Amino acid sequence: MMKSMIAQCKAEILRTVRNRRFIVFSIVMPVMFYFIFTSTLGDIKVGGVDWKAYYLMSMTAFGVIGASINTLSVRFAQERTQGWVRLIRITPLPNGSYVLSKILSQSVINLGTIVFMFLIGHFAKGIDLTLGEWITCGLWIWIGVLPFMALGTLLGTFKSVEVVQVAANIVYMSLSVLGGLWMPLTTMPKIMQDIAQYLPSYRFGQGAWNVLGGVGPDWTGIAILAAYALIFMILSTYILKRQEAV
Template sequence: MNSFIYQVHLNFKRLVWRNLKFFFFNLLLPLAFYLLFTKVMTVEMPKEALIVWKEDYLISMIIYSMLLSAVISVSNTFHDDNKQHFTLFVELSPVSKIRYYVSTLLVFITMSSLSTLGLSISGIIINQINFSSSAWLFLIILLPIIASPLMLIGIMISFSDSSNVINLLSNLIVFPMAIFSGLWFPLEILPKWIQKIGSYLLPYHLAELSKNICHNSLTLNKMNVLYIILWTSLLGILTWIINTFQNKKELHRL
């Protein structure tokens, strides 16, 4: 147990302190969107609707921050580890590869919690967001854990051999997913076919679950929970298949 804690500490120093640009990118871009859509583009909105909009958009930007970290930061981190032969060092050491993945993902969950805390403080200061204490605890502590399956997307992308392909895939996944899930714009104002696709996506159900909990005193929507479980299972299976295929490919090269 002590060695695992030490490994998490080592990964935190290695991944966060040496890559602060990832952390600030995951925080500043959602914050810029939050300021734009709650301070600039809400001039004619009624007061009561504006309060709900500011709360809901904060939740959307928190999910968006997690999506950025889970896909872009995770994929680049694991790719760099492989390129710099850090994963080879893990395979040759007594440390299991599963523990390497778990400790690294735990660092990214912590980063998501810190980003959420930063966005939450900004929401309180800028727009006087007033959630209950239990709602804040859910957003800062539990939501990063519930949203961790998004990191499986980043892991799958990291299996690519080229950093250019990784960056291309990351952008092709993150930004359309943010739009189709209703994180940037309300899903109701988008075309019907986008609404249909968006209603099946994981970020949409993470956002809807969070909004329901924050507005309705920790009430769970069973459909949101079901979709999150199904997406977790699907992404887990796909990651296992791609990882198995990648390992066989590397063995053939040898």
């Protein structure tokens, strides 16, 4: 059933690109922030890394987190409450394909966002990384966003679309701020820095910043991200099973 899977992904991507919320929160806002804060702060260094490159990773991460949490949560909640899922269930589309196609299409969108942000950083701000660094950073952000997709799926189990929309916004904004994606952790009080160590958003950004700083992979960070992904997936599967049991 490759044909239905491809069609399903194509439809999902079209719907995302046509969504003004996605364009504003995942493309316009990160790009704006990037230009504002690289212009006002100028040529400083954060932890030995050039600020313009550091902040490019922060804003790219911010953009894909926003798109993944918002798009997936709202779409799952909407389609479940408005009966669409029931209609899909009586078609031959296999159960898993519906969820899988949403995750895959979000990945395609995220990849597009990453390439777009990197092109802006390179051509508008003259960021000069080696090809290896670009690819490693890009792959890290592309794959490392998985826990946030799982979080979007979990938020999508709420039964009210309005609640989901507000909750998704609060969650992704606070995760981004507290995880040091808006402003580096070093500008925050000690207690906030300690808390951030346990947040997926900080660990997500840290992976990319480490590449820029020439530091090897941080296994604690990877373990924390994997744990979050696992917990969110188990929780949402459990909740969905309970909701479907009639």
